Structures are given as structure tokens and as C-alpha cells.
Amino acid sequence: xxxxxxxxxxxxxxxxxxxxxxxxxxxxxxxxxxxxxxxxxxxxxxxxxxxxxxxxxxxxxxxxxxxxxxxxxxxxxxxxxxxxxxxxxxxxxxxxxxxxxxxxxxxxxxxxxxxxxxxxxxxxxxxxxxxxxxxxxxxxxxxxxxxxxxxxxxxxxxxxxxxxxxxxxxxxxxxxxxxxxxxxxxxxxxxxxxxxxxxx
Amino acid sequence: xxxxxxxxxxxxxxxxxxxxxxxxxxxxxxxxxxxxxxxxxxxxxxxxxxxxxxxxxxxxxxxxxxxxxxxxxxxxxxxxxxxxxxxxxxxxxxxxxxxxxxxxxxxxxxxxxxxxxxxxxxxxxxxxxxxxxxxxxxxxxxxxxxxxxxxxxxxxxxxxxxxxxxxxxxxxxxxxxxxxxxxxxxxxxxxxxxxxxxx
Numbered sequence: 559x560x561x562x563x564x565x566x567x568x569x570x571x572x573x574x575x576x577x578x579x580x581x582x583x584x585x586x587x588x589x590x591x592x593x594x595x596x597x598x599x600x601x602x603x604x605x606x607x608x609x610x611x612x613x614x615x616x617x618x619x620x621x622x623x624x625x626x627x628x629x630x631x632x633x634x635x636x637x638x639x640x641x642x643x644x645x646x647x648x649x650x651x652x653x654x655x656x657x658x659x660x661x662x663x664x665x666x667x668x669x670x671x672x673x674x675x676x677x678x679x680x681x682x683x684x685x686x687x688x689x690x691x692x693x694x695x696x697x698x699x700x701x702x703x704x705x706x707x708x709x710x711x712x713x714x715x716x717x718x719x720x721x722x723x724x725x726x727x728x729x730x731x732x733x734x735x736x737x738x739x740x741x742x743x744x745x746x747x748x749x750x751x752x753x754x755x756x757x758x
Numbered sequence: 759x760x761x762x763x764x765x766x767x768x769x770x771x772x773x774x775x776x777x778x779x780x781x782x783x784x785x786x787x788x789x790x791x792x793x794x795x796x797x798x799x800x801x802x803x804x805x806x807x808x809x810x811x812x813x814x815x816x817x818x819x820x821x822x823x824x825x826x827x828x829x830x831x832x833x834x835x836x837x838x839x840x841x842x843x844x845x846x847x848x849x850x851x852x853x854x855x856x857x858x859x860x861x862x863x864x865x866x867x868x869x870x871x872x873x874x875x876x877x878x879x880x881x882x883x884x885x886x887x888x889x890x891x892x893x894x895x896x897x898x899x900x901x902x903x904x905x906x907x908x909x910x911x912x913x914x915x916x917x918x919x920x921x922x923x924x925x926x927x928x929x930x931x932x933x934x935x936x937x938x939x940x941x942x943x944x945x946x947x948x949x950x951x952x953x954x955x956x957x
Contacts, residue, residue: 600893601774732781734883
């Protein structure tokens, strides 16, 4: 149950995050703030499955989630982890309103604000500033995806491991390590060995 | 007799606690630490986990199959659940008392005795996998009849427990050995809640 106070705190986090992307004029912020609802899910709940069209955009307040693909061999490939205070959900499926190629699930109990495509679309049509803010957010995401492409091609597994730890030092204690191994394209045994070397 | 939803919710929360401990604490310990025995006749964390994994390897697929079959037969959930006498007895045997101590010292069945030095990382990874499976099964169980579906116990195919009791017994058993694993680690807790190993 979300109290009014909790909702205000949540919206304050949302405002801080969006302000860092692009500060919104007050009327735009007010309409933008109105479209969000509290939402919770326990651990290992698939919020969006491959083939579903992503109806929602999520803003993470608590917990860790991941988007992943399942290969023909049945193995997971983790695309991205999301955690507070970032946007989440299957971004391309949401923005294009096309069937998702990926699964999106919680890896720990999670708390969100979420909205729908229709509501976001309406507020973007009404306020140019919101559309601009979303466009800039997507641009940052795109930049991150390009960086990761290069890392996957030219960094060693150890370098990628250290990069992950620099970006998210707490992630080791938050999620089962098999997901981190999957993200790094390592098998679980190699990942444990790296963990051993880093701890020293 | 209690509300089914409450029962499943409690078991879900307990399983979540077991996962939290495994993920945020045990994953951060070295394999050597996990394999350490407090004294020769006591189990290490890795041995506790192997013991639990042995039970999970039997019970989780058994419950999964039973739930799937029940769904095909259009099993319906019922609002309340009452334990059978045997299920309640087994569960009671497993649970630690309120002070956290274990009530009865029990000998494991031969085939559930852990090996002398199981691979700590592998045992922890399997334990985590099994608890995630348990969460999923608890959610799926919400839509089937926990009394009518019965699961044979691991040591005898002729003795069957209600599905609701099987969940309770298995989770209580896990709790018992999680407590034992904590004791094996003998962790000191500072007032701030930070965890240090006793040298």
C-alpha cells in the first residue's frame, strides 16, 4: 500500500532523475508526474515476456531487474540490469509498440512507479519539453549501448568485470552471481574465480 | 486451518529470506570459508547446502510435476488449508524453536548425508537456483488444490503428504539447516550490523 508520503518521495526521485536529463517547466512536470502509478513485484517475476508488446514504462525505486534474451540453445543472455533510480522495461518494444524480443524480470523484490505508452504519448504530445526530455534520455541510453558493444568486442572478461563493479559496486551482494556471469558472457565458474581475485 | 493465501505468502517470505541470506552474505564468502567445519563432527555451510540440495532435487521436480498435472485436470484452489497429521508432525520436527535453537538432533537418511568436501560454489549456486524455483512453485500453487494433490515423501513412495504440507515441511527443513549453516560460520555481528569473521 503506497501512502501519500511514499508517493511524494517517489515522485521526488523521479523529478531528480528527469532534472538531470532535462529540467521540465512546472506545467509540463505536473502533467508528467500525474501519469505514474505505484507498482510492486516479488523476486523472479517476468513482467514482460518475449512476444508481448511492452505496455509500460517503469521507474525503479527499489530492487534490481534485468532484460534478457533466450538463445536457440536455451541459454540466457543478459542485456542490461536496472536499479534505482533509472527507467526500466523493454525500451525498444515500448517506444516502437512492437512485440518484445526480450524478457524483462525482477531479480529481487522490486518497487516501481509505472505508466503506460498511451499516457506517456499523450503528455509528450501536449508538452514538447517532455518529448525533448525523453529523446535526450534515449540518446544517453544509446550512447551506453554503443559503449557496451565496444566493450564486448575489445575488452577482456576481466576488464568487463571491473567495469561492472565500478558502475555498480553493490550488485555483487544484490543478485545471484549467475546473472552477473551471464551479463559478462562468462560461465559461472570463471566468474567465481574473478570474484576471488578481486576480493584479495 | 488457515487461509491458503496466507500460508503461501508466509512460505514465500521465508524462502525470500533464505535467498537474501544466500545472495547477500554467503555469496560474498570465500569457498574456503563455506567449506570450513566448526569441529570435525559438524557440517560446513557447503555440507548443509548439499544436504538441502539433495532434498530439493527430489521434492521440487515432484511438486512441479504434480502441479502441472493438477492444472491439466483443472484443479481449483481452495480458500483454506488444513494440515494432515503426518505433514504437521514432520513440519514440527523440522522447525527451530523460538530461541533459534534446534529441537531434536536428527540423523539424516543415508542417501541425504552430504559428502566430506562438496564444491562450495556449486552447492551455493544450486541452493540459490532451488530457492528461485521454490518461489515460482509457490506462485503456481496458488491456483491449485493444496489438499487433494499429494506428494510421496522421499524415503517412501507409499507415504504421501498433501502438497500444502510438503511445501511447509520442505521450507521448514531448509530453515533448520540455514540456522545450522549460520552456526557453522560463527559470525560476529557488530552493533552497526556489519559482519566480521571471528579469527
